[in-house]
Amino acid sequence: MSAPRPSCLVVLSSAIEGVSAQSFVQAYTLLSPSFTLQLASPQGRVVEFINQDETNRRWFNEFRSKSSSMPIGLDTVDPVRYTALLVPATGGALHDLISDKDMAQIVSHFILEKKPVCAIGLGVAALCGAKTADKKAWVLENYSLTAPSVYELARTPDFSSMPVILEDFVKDNGARYSCSEPDGVHVVIDRHVVTGQNTQSSLIAVQNLILICSQKQGKVASMR
Numbered sequence: 001m002s003a004p005r006p007s008c009l010v011v012l013s014s015a016i017e018g019v020s021a022q023s024f025v026q027a028y029t030l031l032s033p034s035f036t037l038q039l040a041s042p043q044g045r046v047v048e049f050i051n052q053d054e055t056n057r058r059w060f061n062e063f064r065s066k067s068s069s070m071p072i073g074l075d076t077v078d079p080v081r082y083t084a085l086l087v088p089a090t091g092g093a094l095h096d097l098i099s100d101k102d103m104a105q106i107v108s109h110f111i112l113e114k115k116p117v118c119a120i121g122l123g124v125a126a127l128c129g130a131k132t133a134d135k136k137a138w139v140l141e142n143y144s145l146t147a148p149s150v151y152e153l154a155r156t157p158d159f160s161s162m163p164v165i166l167e168d169f170v171k172d173n174g175a176r177y178s179c180s181e182p183d184g185v186h187v188v189i190d191r192h193v194v195t196g197q198n199t200q201s202s203l204i205a206v207q208n209l210i211l212i213c214s215q216k217q218g219k220v221a222s223m224r
C-alpha cells in the first residue's frame with residue numbers, strides 16, 4: 001500500500017513588501033510533484049510576488065488561473081493536517097507574519113511535534129513570534145539557524161525601515177546563528193528545522209525539506 005501523499009502548508013506574507021517570485025517558483029516547482037500544497041496568508045489576502053522576470057512572469061500567469069493559487073486565511077489553518085511547513089523568502093514577513101498570532105500557533109505546533117519546517121531568507125521572520133508553552137522562551141531557543149545577515153541587509157534600500165533585524169533576533173533569543181557571505185548559498189539543518197540565508201538558498205533549502213520528509217515517511221512505513 002502506498003503512503004498517503006504528504007501535505008505542505010506554504011505560508012505567504014500579504015504585506016506590500018511581498019514574496020520573492022524566484023523563491024516561490026523554485027519551492028512550488030520542487031514540492032508539487034510529491035506534495036499536496038496549501039497556500040495560506042493573513043486573512044487569505046492576495047499576495048504580491050516581487051522581482052518577476054520574463055520566464056517566471058509566464059509561470060505566474062498560468063499559476064494565477066488555478067484555484068489552488070488562492071491562499072486560505074491563516075486563522076482557518078488546522079496545522080495538524082500538514083506534514084510540513086514552508087515559508088519562502090519574503091520581505092513582507094517582517095511586517096505581518098512576525099506578529100501574527102495564528103502564525104505563532106502554527107509554528108509552535110510544528111516545533112512541538114517535531115514536524116519538518118523550512119523558512120528562507122526574510123521568511124525566517126515568520127518563526128519569530130512562537131513561544132514555548134510556558135511563554136518564557138522562543139520555541140527555537142537552542143536551535144541552529146540562518147537568516148539574512150546584517151551585512152547582507154545593510155546593502156538593500158529597505159534596511160532602514162526594517163522593524164526587526166533577524167540576525168540580532170536569533171542571537172538575542174538563545175539560538176545559534178551562522179551565515180555565509182552576502183548572497184552566498186547557505187542552509188542550516190538542525191533536527192527537523194531547515195533555514196536558508198537568502199533567496200539564493202531556496203533550492204537547496206527546499207530539497208533538504210523534501211529529504212527530511214521522505215526520511216520521516218520511510219520511518220513510519222518501516223514501523224508498520
Ligand SMILES: *[C@@H]1O[C@H](CO)[C@@H](O)[C@H](O)[C@H]1NC(C)=O
Pocket residue numbers: 132137138139140141142
Ligand atoms: C535550551 O537549553 C537550556 C540549557 O540546556 C534549557 O534550560 C532550556 O530549557 C532550553 N530551551 C528550550 C526551549 O528547550
